[in-house]
Amino acid sequence: MHRRITRRDFINGVAVTAGAAMMPWQLLAIDTQAPEKSPGYYPPALTGMRGSHPGSFDVAHSLRDGTFWDAAAKPEDTGEVYDLIIVGGGISGLSAAHFYRKAIGGKARILILDNHDDFGGHAKRNEFRINNTFRLGFGGTFSIESPAPYSAVAKGVIEELGIDVPSYSKFLDKDVYRSKGLRSKIFFDKETFGVDKLVTNFNPRNGGESEDRNPETPQLLREFFADAPIAEQAKRDLQELYDHPKDYYPGLTSDEKKAKLARISYANYLTDVAGVHHDIVKVFQAMPHGLFGVGFDAVAAQDAWGFDMPGFAGLKLDPAPGKGMNRDAIPNEEAEKYFFHFPDGNASIARMLVRKLIPETLSGHTASDIVLAKANYAKLDDSSSPVKIRLNSTAVRVKHLGNPASEKEVEVAYARGGKVYTARAKNAILACWHVMIPYICDEIPDKQKEALASAQKVPLLYTNVALRNWTSFQKVGANSVYAPGMYHSGVNLDLPVSIGGYECARKPEEPIVAHMMKAACHPGLPARQQHSFGRIELYTTTFETMERKIRDQLARTLGPGGFDPARDIAAITVNRWPHGYAYEYNSLFDTFWLEGGETPCEVARKPIGRISIANADAGAYAYTDEAINQAYRAVNEITKA
Ligand SMILES: Cc1cc2nc3c(=O)[nH]c(=O)nc-3n(C[C@H](O)[C@H](O)[C@H](O)COP(=O)(O)OP(=O)(O)OC[C@H]3O[C@@H](n4cnc5c(N)ncnc54)[C@H](O)[C@@H]3O)c2cc1C
Numbered sequence: 001m002h003r004r005i006t007r008r009d010f011i012n013g014v015a016v017t018a019g020a021a022m023m024p025w026q027l028l029a030i031d032t033q034a035p036e037k038s039p040g041y042y043p044p045a046l047t048g049m050r051g052s053h054p055g056s057f058d059v060a061h062s063l064r065d066g067t068f069w070d071a072a073a074k075p076e077d078t079g080e081v082y083d084l085i086i087v088g089g090g091i092s093g094l095s096a097a098h099f100y101r102k103a104i105g106g107k108a109r110i111l112i113l114d115n116h117d118d119f120g121g122h123a124k125r126n127e128f129r130i131n132n133t134f135r136l137g138f139g140g141t142f143s144i145e146s147p148a149p150y151s152a153v154a155k156g157v158i159e160e161l162g163i164d165v166p167s168y169s170k171f172l173d174k175d176v177y178r179s180k181g182l183r184s185k186i187f188f189d190k191e192t193f194g195v196d197k198l199v200t201n202f203n204p205r206n207g208g209e210s211e212d213r214n215p216e217t218p219q220l221l222r223e224f225f226a227d228a229p230i231a232e233q234a235k236r237d238l239q240e241l242y243d244h245p246k247d248y249y250p251g252l253t254s255d256e257k258k259a260k261l262a263r264i265s266y267a268n269y270l271t272d273v274a275g276v277h278h279d280i281v282k283v284f285q286a287m288p289h290g291l292f293g294v295g296f297d298a299v300a301a302q303d304a305w306g307f308d309m310p311g312f313a314g315l316k317l318d319p320a321p322g323k324g325m326n327r328d329a330i331p332n333e334e335a336e337k338y339f340f341h342f343p344d345g346n347a348s349i350a351r352m353l354v355r356k357l358i359p360e361t362l363s364g365h366t367a368s369d370i371v372l373a374k375a376n377y378a379k380l381d382d383s384s385s386p387v388k389i390r391l392n393s394t395a396v397r398v399k400h401l402g403n404p405a406s407e408k409e410v411e412v413a414y415a416r417g418g419k420v421y422t423a424r425a426k427n428a429i430l431a432c433w434h435v436m437i438p439y440i441c442d443e444i445p446d447k448q449k450e451a452l453a454s455a456q457k458v459p460l461l462y463t464n465v466a467l468r469n470w471t472s473f474q475k476v477g478a479n480s481v482y483a484p485g486m487y488h489s490g491v492n493l494d495l496p497v498s499i500g501g502y503e504c505a506r507k508p509e510e511p512i513v514a515h516m517m518k519a520a521c522h523p524g525l526p527a528r529q530q531h532s533f534g535r536i537e538l539y540t541t542t543f544e545t546m547e548r549k550i551r552d553q554l555a556r557t558l559g560p561g562g563f564d565p566a567r568d569i570a571a572i573t574v575n576r577w578p579h580g581y582a583y584e585y586n587s588l589f590d591t592f593w594l595e596g597g598e599t600p601c602e603v604a605r606k607p608i609g610r611i612s613i614a615n616a617d618a619g620a621y622a623y624t625d626e627a628i629n630q631a632y633r634a635v636n637e638i639t640k641a
Helices: 007-017 058-064 091-104 152-160 165-171 217-227 232-243 254-261 266-273 278-284 301-306 333-337 347-357 434-440 446-453 471-476 527-540 543-561 591-595 600-604 624-639
Strands: 048-051 076-087 110-113 125-130 133-138 183-188 197-200 387-390 394-400 410-416 419-430 457-467 478-482 490-493 512-519 569-582 611-613
Touching (some): 048 543, 058 434, 076 091, 076 410, 091 110, 091 419, 110 410, 125 347, 125 457, 125 569, 133 457, 133 512, 152 624, 197 217, 217 232, 232 278, 254 301, 266 278, 266 301, 347 387, 394 419, 394 434, 434 446, 434 600, 446 600, 471 543, 490 543, 512 543, 527 569, 543 569, 611 624
Parallel strands (some): 076 110, 076 419, 183 478, 419 611
Antiparallel strands (some): 125 133, 183 197, 394 410, 457 512, 478 490
16 A cells, blocks of 8 residues: 555656646657657557546646637648548547548548547557556447447448447356356445445446346345345345335326436435435445446436336336436347447447548458557558548637638637647538537537537546456455445456457456446536536546555455555556546436427537537437437538538
8 A cells, every 4th residue: 555656656646736737748758749650659558647638638728717829829820621620539520530431432631630649539448568468448438338229320330340249249258257256246335334344236237347137136135134234224124125115106197206206316215205224325326326427316216217226116117218217227128238348448449440541550450350459650640641630639719711601611720739730621520528619619609509518528537457466356256346435436357358369367367457437426416516526526636646545445345355456456547537428418407308398419519600510418428329420410411511
């Protein structure tokens, strides 16, 4: 726990605290004007504070604060003219380039701008070398999955990239953990529950990224009751919820009951309607963190019913989804089967899209050979390529050069390496975060700006901890730990996927990546407010503090298995996403979602002259398929206009 703080910590911790607005490249003395061309430029291998890394957001925040243009130098005209400029190099922006080329042809000249030092947006790749073993981790987007089935358009892209989703089971070694008796557990912490204790998880579906779908709830419940440090009354109440379901709303129709459930949080439903002991809420509270970035204090009981949480069987509800249900909460068998996880998550999708757009960047041509292909960042922005991806470049102004209704060109100004440049194009697609758009596009009507600004992002940490071995996980019998009271509410050993020559860890003595997830929420407040406070929290917490929390959590959870953070942790990459998931509408706080009518995302995504708007935010749906769907719509708007 008291290991010396290293250079890695300096880059990611101290430099941030000192308010430095530097990219890692500046600290590493790489050419700051064209860092991507330097031989040492390889963002996936950087550890420490990643995601929205230091230096990636300063320009955007200064635009927000109204200070950018006061300090900025006069924009320099690059003289570049494109068919299309795309702001945002996430899956939506990359898909937009792909669709545009399909519509216009392979010679279409496209410039993609992104403020980060790597492409992919949330779909980021983390690489580690631990004791000469190569390990991958996902820095954001985990897998191909969606609560509702992928659209024909989104499926089409997945298939064009050569990903055979039904073949996933071929790559997953389901028995790696199970054969060693590892399963999902709950860590009770002394600050919340009075004692540190690791206990069987009676509800493994809600334990995180586990593949475990153990239906033996009664047996698991018995084990849980035997060890869980919660009140005896809470145990009796939970057993009652399962064994003797009650109708808490007698005399109401199913629709009337659903209407009530849509307006009360699951936490309040449990304590105020079902009358159970508060300890149950404490155990359940963080279960929806991975989906919504908030706990059950801010998730409707109707959605909890959709997730099969206890307390609803006695209501005898009609199984059809109720009005105002979150789409994540509506079970769909077809969607559940459509799942594929690459070792670097959907960064593989981003990388395959980049390979299609600029073949010189990545070798190979299949969904398997992408996994070990090393990207050549020097080729992303090459004068000989019709498609260019310009990283470390924040778009600061997007405008028509005349009247948006009749003008034939759009000018995009972007900040890069302390200077401002301009380029022109026939069209622009804003595939960036919607909250950013009002600051860069003045031409948008006020009502639309308001709708764009309401697209709150969900603040999250996706932390990858490179471990020299996982013997301590084996000794405590867990591969997945739900920790409702801890800084990160989940710890999961990597899904054991081997593909394209990449081999997962099979023996506990081998290095592995453990994934930890934190939702920066502030229980008790409306969801949007929780996200605002959480965003500030993530931007202002140093890497050093996060590292201490990570080491403390792993030491307390795995200590009984012999875990020693100083010895067993080889590296830590915190993927900080203060602007994480797209905000999904919530029946507790968004009355329009219950009442019907035009939603803010429909208002927000209207085109303005030659400028169209994409990103997963445009569908208020935090999934890759939506990022693709919205790109398709945006491209259609400009190509079919
Ligand atoms: C931690 C995390 C885990 C997720 N897991 C999953 C999952 O497992 N499955 C799934 O389907 N979805 C998942 N998602 C949802 C994910 O957001 C979508 O899948 C999809 O990747 C979003 O793509 P996008 O292009 O719309 O947005 P983004 O990936 O956010 O890309 C937008 C890009 O625009 C950039 N940008 C913003 N403003 C500017 C500017 N002014 N100039 C230049 N660039 C700018 C941003 O920095 C960003 O790089 C996850 C999201 C997060 C945050």
